[in-house]
Amino acid sequence: MFIDTAKIFVKSGDGGHGAVSFRREKYVPLGGPDGGDGGDGGDVILVADKNMTTLLDFTYRRKYAAERGIDGTGSKCYGKDGENLYIKVPMGTIIRDEESKKIMADLSHNGDEYVVCKGGKGGKGNAKFTTPTRQAPNFAEPGMPGEEGYILLELKLLADVGLLGFPNVGKSTLLSKVSKAKPKIANYHFTTLKPNLGVVALGGISPFVIADIPGIIEGAAEGVGLGLDFLRHIERTRVLIHVVDISGIEGRDPIEDFIKINEELKRYSVKLWDRPQIVAANKSDMLYDEETFKNFESKVREMGYDKIFKISAATGEGVEPLLKEAARLLSEIPVTDLEISEEERFIREEKRFTHEIRVEDNVYIIEGTFVDRLLLAVNVNDPDSLRYFHKVLRNKGIIDELVAMGIEDGDLVRLNDFEFEFLL
Structure with missing residues (x-):
């Protein structure tokens, strides 16, 4: 779990x-x-x-x-x-x-x-x-x-590379082929309900961690589907591999899917959308018309993405060049901590003891955490302790507050269960 x-x-x-x-x-x-x-x-x-x-x-x-x-x-x-x-x-x-x-x-x-x-x-x-x-x-x-x-x-997962794309485009299959991870794979949507991590160890490149993250759908930036759960995890990745089903066997348009995913990224975080992205045109072994890939590649390049790989996660075709390009990009991108804006950062407030004074039936009632703490320190039956008690009230400004409220000699003052007659 x-x-x-x-x-x-x-x-x-x-x-x-x-x-x-x-x-x-x-x-x-x-x-x-x-x-x-x-x-x-x-x-x-x-x-x-x-x-x-x-x-x-x-x-x-x-x-x-x-x-x-x-x-x-x-x-x-x-x-x-x-x-x-x-x-x-x-x-x-x-x-x-x-x-x-x-x-x-x-x-x-x-x-x-x-x-x-x-x-x-x-x-x-x-x-x-x-x-x-x-x-x-x-x-x-x-x-x-x-x-x-x-x-x-x-x-938030600490993966170097995140696999993104619509459900059932082959992300889990790709992860299982390039690492020892054993994600659940089946031919139905939302098979992956939790992130899976694997370590890619290929000859000639430095090992890196890759994460197959739950599928994204339209409205994810507002929390639709697995929504924010998906986006939270790719926030820490340094490189994104965008997996697209180029075969179209499920009746989906790969260009349309590619655009929708990037729109969701941009709506959630411009920094995330601007992250280096490698496009993996998957399921090429099931592609019947080569023109489909050429058309896809041309339109994706027009959008500004020039790292496009035609692959088949099932057969392994084109996977090694894809991983080597990911490793190359990682070698150029430093690991950085999550940026926390001033608006998002929690400021610890110094603990303060507070009080408030109210008048009820001519009795001046002092309440608050300051009162609780003061009474714990005072022995009301000891003259020295009572002198200390009155000194604290004066230093805290409570005596001045009572005078400003119109208290007179002989009026009752109550702090929790302790009462005394006021004498200036």
């Missing part, structure tokens, strides 16, 4: 919480704070692996989470960092953000890595909050939450 797209959920590890601890030893009953920091959460990292060929594994497992950082402890012992989670994907995998559909990374080379979710930073222990005026802080910092979300994996 060939699977070339997948949707998975990934989550990096949360940071461990800092510890609230005080040194207690014999003869040192009132030792200072010694709470250690929490460990950082593990990252989720995708790695390109040359031994993988499909995204099939991701149909069975769809959720991946890295380890959480360990909480800090007393004696200034820092928590252990969470282990990074490495997820192997095939070479040629494109990672997209599921929400925006923008490209996060293109893992086209063996060993390429991309950190798709960064682990949360560990929180500071109370030992880090001592000041000349605050000798025994009874609070610590919570760990930062890890990142999470859905991503889309999209596999």
Whole structure:
């Protein structure tokens, strides 16, 4: 089975919480704070692996989470960092953000890595909050939450040469003759429902990878038939071999077919349409009128294509010169990575803690991720901790916001389950 797209959920590890601890030893009953920091959460990292060929594994497992950082402890012992989670994907995998559909990374080379979710930073222990005026802080910092979300994996084949053409023109037969690939071959349309790859190793030329890609029909650029699945895979090829049934035994016009395929390529991508293209006039062994080929060759040359080979994939006639020309072209074309435009590229936003203030029944309610994090760090029963709490509110600008909204002394302020009377 060939699977070339997948949707998975990934989550990096949360940071461990800092510890609230005080040194207690014999003869040192009132030792200072010694709470250690929490460990950082593990990252989720995708790695390109040359031994993988499909995204099939991701149909069975769809959720991946890295380890959480360990909480800090007393004696200034820092928590252990969470282990990074490495997820192997095939070479040629494109990672997209599921929400925006923008490209996060293109893992086209063996060993390429991309950190798709960064682990949360560990929180500071109370030992880090001592000041000349605050000798025994009874609070610590919570760990930062890890990142999470859905991503889309999209596999684009890393073939040097792509075979294109309408269904049943002989692409699979040609692949089976020039490589050890064993594609399913039969005399009906859309036999090839998945891409097949083979390695061409011919004396006197450098080996190259050739892909027989699912047949294309009119409307493929809009997703008709196998549509975009077909076009996605030929996007990475450096040379295209356009196979045409020159015999016309199925009642098709080879010139018309040739034009339609190129129109679909141009509609999908001008760069793809402009790629070097070799024309393989196949099934020549079944050609009854030589004028048919001459007419085809003449019209194709008028369109600007001068590399035209009369072949028979079934008998092998003309195949070797075709492959040698493909190898020659490959030697002149450098391997390049997939171009990602600025509009397509995903920009990772820095994680920010947010809040909003609303008034309900004369109570000023503060909500948001900032509130959740602050309350985790505060011990509301400790005076030092409360002073730290009010300092954070002032530094964040929340006190000024409340004043601007008309709050007065004695009005209630609520943060989740914690309420207090406002005093300026």
